[in-house]
Structure formats: structure tokens, C-alpha cells
Amino acid sequence: MELRPFAVADAATVARWPASPAEVTWWCDLRDCPVAARTVTGWQRDAGPER
Known part of the structure; x- marks a missing residue:
């Protein structure tokens, strides 16, 4: 699997x-x-330990 x-x-x-x-x-x-779409979009910009 590739993320x-x-x-x-x-x-x-x-x-x-x-x-x-x-x-x-x-x-x-x-x-x-519900979760806001802008919140999900922001996750892509945030660098975290899971990257």
C-alpha cells in the first residue's frame, strides 16, 4: 500500500x-x-511525526 x-x-x-x-x-x-473540509486540507500542510 502506498499513502x-x-x-x-x-x-x-x-x-x-x-x-x-x-x-x-x-x-x-x-x-x-462534521469535520470542515478546510481542516482536512490543512492536514496536508502540517508536517508531523507521522510523515
Whole structure:
């Protein structure tokens, strides 16, 4: 499997993956449901230890 950056145009689709507030917390440890597309887009810019 290869992980690669997603297209910014796909951020809204990715943001809709979790279907409940609990899933949002499990998925990305946020409290906002639904997750904003701009939040998902920002993840691509953030360099973190998982890179």
C-alpha cells in the first residue's frame, strides 16, 4: 500500500467519512462534527511525526 497526498478537491469527501461525533473523535480526535473540509486540507500542510 502506498499513502500519498490527496487532491484538495477531495477534502470535502474525506471530511464526510465519519458519520457521527464519536467517529470524528476516534478518527482525528476533534470535537467538531462534521469535520470542515478546510481542516482536512490543512492536514496536508502540517508536517508531523507521522510523515
